[in-house]
Every structure is written in structure tokens, then in C-alpha cells.
Amino acid sequence: MPASPENSTLIDQIDALLPQTQCGQCSFNGCRPYAEAIALGVADINQCPPGGEQGIRDLADLLGVAPKPLNIKFGQHKPASVAFIIEQDCIGCVKCIVACPVDAIVGAAKFMHTVISSECTGCELCLAPCPVDCIIMKPVDNNTERAQKSAQAKRRYEARCSRKEKQDAEKVERMQQKKQLLLKMQAGK
Ligand code: SF4
Ligand code: SF4
Ligand code: SF4
Numbered sequence: 439m440p441a442s443p444e445n446s447t448l449i450d451q452i453d454a455l456l457p458q459t460q461c462g463q464c465s466f467n468g469c470r471p472y473a474e475a476i477a478l479g480v481a482d483i484n485q486c487p488p489g490g491e492q493g494i495r496d497l498a499d500l501l502g503v504a505p506k507p508l509n510i511k512f513g514q515h516k517p518a519s520v521a522f523i524i525e526q527d528c529i530g531c532v533k534c535i536v537a538c539p540v541d542a543i544v545g546a547a548k549f550m551h552t553v554i555s556s557e558c559t560g561c562e563l564c565l566a567p568c569p570v571d572c573i574i575m576k577p578v579d580n581n582t583e584r585a586q587k588s589a590q591a592k593r594r595y596e597a598r599c600s601r602k603e604k605q606d607a608e609k610v611e612r613m614q615q616k617k618q619l620l621l622k623m624q625a626g627k
Contacts, residue, residue: 449477455496459488460539461561463513468539482506487513488560519575520558521565525550527572534564534573 453473464485466472475481476497483497484506491508498505508515521542523534528550535543535551542558545551553564553573565573 445477449473451500452476452497455489455493455500456486457488457493457559459559459561461488461559461563463487465512476501482509484509485512487515490515518578519560520555520578521553521560521562521573522555522576523551523553524572524574525552527570529570531569533567533569537563537567539563 449470450473453470456469456473458469460468462468464472464481464487466475466481469486472481472486476483483501483503484494486493487508489496491505494508495505523543528545530545530548530550532545532547532551535541535545539561540557540559542554543551543564544554560575560578562575565571565575
């Protein structure tokens, strides 16, 4: 079907209801292609496991059709999770970076890689390509994660202040020692 303002709007509306995990479980190469297929009538509304039953109900409401159970041929609905790289096991092969649809992994060839958890959709596409199985999924509890992040930020800030204080004190001490040495040298003239 050629893109018309009408079907573009419908695709946008459908896409807005999809979870944007970009996992491909629906058998399409991302959420937008699935939205296009639904709009064209070539895909059913129950093919998105991350969206689960709520997602299906939202799509059914939008399209004015009856909801139906998730088609488990496409996968099971699971709680939200994010990827985590066990860095000491990472060999820096870059395969996970290539697989990640949302650029949530940073690293360079032959160096360990890290997942930016705030960017990770939990799509799991990085798991299979990893030759050493050093990527695991961790469940996300938003409140806990937020609390953990702010607690971590506080700890890091305090550690930084304490390190800076120590460096300043060492600097003052070095300057005093230098001054005393200079005074002694002048007195010895
Ligand atoms: S299964 Fe759902 S979340 Fe995954 S790509 Fe398809 S529409 Fe997006
Ligand atoms: S880091 Fe892995 S799980 Fe997270 S978005 Fe990228 S490919 Fe998906
Ligand atoms: S695929 Fe695995 S080993 Fe390779 S860079 Fe990613 S985490 Fe490291």
C-alpha cells in the first residue's frame, strides 16, 4: 500500500502503542515495520510478546476490533529486564554492539564492553552473538533501580569530595614543606 497521510497517521498511532523494544519477536525487523504490517492488515495484533495482553488491548481499542490472547508462537510476555555484561569475561569482540538495535552498548575492539542500562530495552538481541556468554539479563524494578542509582550517585559524589579533600591537604603539606626548605636554605646562607 503506498504511504498516504491516512495510513501514515494510523501507522504512527499503532507504533506509539508498541513497546519499542525492537526485539523482532513479532517476526518484523522492529516495532515500526510491525506497525506498518498491522496497518496493512497483513499482521495480527497479538504478535508482540513485550507488549503483552495490555498492548493487545490497546491495539484492539485503536483499531476497533476484539482483543485476543497473545500468540505464543511469537514468544511469552516477560517482566522488563536490562542486559548486563560480566566485564571480566568480555573479550572485546564487538559482536554485541553490532547486534544492539538501540546503541546501548559502549566499548571498542579488544576492550571490555558495557551496557548503558538507561538505554537498554531488554530486547536480548545481544545475548546469542556473544561468544563467551558474558551477557546476562537482570530484571528491572523502576523504583528500586532509581533508588539504587541515586544512592550510587551519592556514594560516588561523597567519595569524590573525600578524594579531592585529601589531594588538597597533600598539596598544602607539600607547599609548606617546600617553603620550610627554602627558609632553611636562606637561613644557611
Ligand atoms: S515484538 Fe513488539 S517490541 Fe518486539 S519488535 Fe515487534 S513490536 Fe517491537
Ligand atoms: S544491550 Fe542487549 S538487551 Fe539491551 S537493547 Fe542492546 S541488544 Fe537489547
Ligand atoms: S559479544 Fe560478549 S565478548 Fe563480545 S564484546 Fe560483547 S560482551 Fe564482550
